[in-house]
Amino acid sequence: MELITEILNETWDFIVLFLNENIPLIVGSVKAVVIAVAIMSVVPALVWLERRLMGRFQVRLGPNRVGPLGFGQPMADTVKLLFKESIIQSSADKFLFHLAPAVVVITAIVAFAVIPFGEPFEVFGQNIEMWGANVNSGILFVFAISGMGIYGMVLAGLASNNKYSLMGGLRSSAQMISYELTLGLSALSIIILTGSLSLVDMVKAQETLPFILIQPLAFLLFFIAGIAETNRAPFDLPEAEQELVAGFHTEYTGMKFAMFFMGEYINMVTMSALVTLLFLGGWNSYGLPLWPIVAFALKVIFLLCVFIWLRSTFPRIRYDRLMTFGWKVLLPLCLLNLLITGTLKVI
Amino acid sequence: MxxxxxxxxxxxxxxxxxxxxxxxxxxxxxxxxxxxxxxxxxxxxxxxxxxxxxxxxxxxxxxxxxxxxxxxxxxxxxxxxxxxxxxxxEVQENSLHRSMALAFVFTLLGELYLSATVGPTQQVHGEIPPELFGTAKAIGLELFSKHLVAFELASALLLVAAVGVICLAKFSFAPLRRRVR
Structure with missing residues (x-):
């Protein structure tokens, strides 16, 4: 009996010692959990916002029956999706079929890990930073991880064993590769201006003036490419309902279907946050009496509303025009902008 | 940090x-x-x-x-x-080529084992002078002293890859001729 208590005591001491030595580990884990949970619970709210706003844009009310202002609607939808029967057709590749939605969601959440959303502050003598991880090359990290998200769509198309799904998957990979170039190159002009790949440094460089005033063309290009990168209308070719039924997620039901949507909405938030950080000055409020994090959140919400606004305004582009637009219009403009920015920087 | x-x-x-x-x-x-x-x-x-x-x-x-x-x-x-x-x-098939390839691989492995048992290899000793740092000579010294085994293994791997690509990509003329007849 004594032996057991002794062992227990020693284990307890070891755990306490381990935790004391590894405070960065604890802080990191807590931040990881908070960010992952927060970003996942943003999704239903965003669905609600989108449906309400779309309703207003199309001169109707939108969901307003479940709860006040229809707030219960996303919860009801989530419960429905969770309890729906999951159907997998027998010709599908089971493993890849299950893997694809997971890849989409995981990459979307991981990409958000390096997004900073406020200034560091002190709690209990610990310097808590308002970001998951301060990677030196933060912006490259976001691009790398969101590039991995394409696999989810391609795999979904491949695994479904369905022509429409395959077409959707191929389209999405082609589209995202094409527009990733524009995205990267227009971000490169900001990298040239700040001389750093770190997102925190970029926000610090915009303390007096947001970069949208200095680089309006880069902002426009980045935003357009960002919409295409998140597969939102008018660039939602991979899931064009009229041509491809629903693209790469035609065969998906229940929660797996919802996971694709989760990935899309999280990517939307990440993209809005990225635009805010690069061009709108991040958490700088420019004289307005706002907390840094509130300023940041307001900018992101505004951009999300613009995303929804664009969806309800523009019709979908034809596929060949999408590619032509990406390669023959956006890319040369990007290179031109890069050339001018570089020259001005050197001079 | x-x-x-x-x-x-x-x-x-x-x-x-x-x-x-x-x-x-x-x-x-x-x-x-x-x-x-x-x-x-x-x-x-x-x-x-x-x-x-x-x-x-x-x-x-x-x-x-x-x-x-x-x-x-x-x-x-x-x-x-x-x-x-x-x-x-792809359907797995057992053929003469397959067994030949396996035999070849095992011969090579045996050879590697033999050469390893013969005796320790002579290493290049000494430090790299600071003025040589980053030059081709320094890289050569590092590569052929400390990382010799890894380097040789990598070269063997590249050779195998090259041979493999030729094997996979070669197209046979024999079926074509038969079709003509």
Missing amino acids: LEIATVFDFTHDMVILVVGLTAVLASLGVVLCSSPIYCALYLIGHMICLALLFLLYNAEFLAVVQIIVYAGAVMILFLFIIALLGGKK
Whole structure:
């Protein structure tokens, strides 16, 4: 009996010692959990916002029956999706079929890990930073991880064993590769201006003036490419309902279907946050009496509303025009902008 | 940053070991899997593991570039082609060529074992002078003294890959002639 208590005591001491030595580990884990949970619970709210706003844009009310202002609607939808029967057709590749939605969601959440959303502050003598991880090359990290998200769509198309799904998957990979170039190159002009790949440094460089005033063309290009990168209308070719039924997620039901949507909405938030950080000055409020994090959140919400606004305004582009637009219009403009920015920087 | 590195030492080593093992397993999967899609997926996994190793050795930029270039751009084209051509699972067949290849591989392994038992190899001793740092001579000294075995293994691997590509890509004339007759 004594032996057991002794062992227990020693284990307890070891755990306490381990935790004391590894405070960065604890802080990191807590931040990881908070960010992952927060970003996942943003999704239903965003669905609600989108449906309400779309309703207003199309001169109707939108969901307003479940709860006040229809707030219960996303919860009801989530419960429905969770309890729906999951159907997998027998010709599908089971493993890849299950893997694809997971890849989409995981990459979307991981990409958000390096997004900073406020200034560091002190709690209990610990310097808590308002970001998951301060990677030196933060912006490259976001691009790398969101590039991995394409696999989810391609795999979904491949695994479904369905022509429409395959077409959707191929389209999405082609589209995202094409527009990733524009995205990267227009971000490169900001990298040239700040001389750093770190997102925190970029926000610090915009303390007096947001970069949208200095680089309006880069902002426009980045935003357009960002919409295409998140597969939102008018660039939602991979899931064009009229041509491809629903693209790469035609065969998906229940929660797996919802996971694709989760990935899309999280990517939307990440993209809005990225635009805010690069061009709108991040958490700088420019004289307005706002907390840094509130300023940041307001900018992101505004951009999300613009995303929804664009969806309800523009019709979908034809596929060949999408590619032509990406390669023959956006890319040369990007290179031109890069050339001018570089020259001005050197001079 | 230094303090964290010393505190995490044991965990760090374990993580490196696990990631390295996963990388080896994934690369085995690339060779042994018969379905092209899964081969490509194993290759992606392998590249992500390599990026993680870079990250664990504090080479953040290299890790991110590894993911962007290889896992992001090159492999997506692989998958794209597989999706376009339709990846069918290959049927395993036992033939004379297969057994010949196996015999060849085992001969090579035996040779390697023999050469390892003959005696320890002579290493180049001495430090690299600072003025040579980063030059081709310094790289040569490093490569042929400390990393000799890894270097030779890599060259053998490249040779095998070259021979393998020729074997896979060669097209036979015999069936064509038969069809003409």
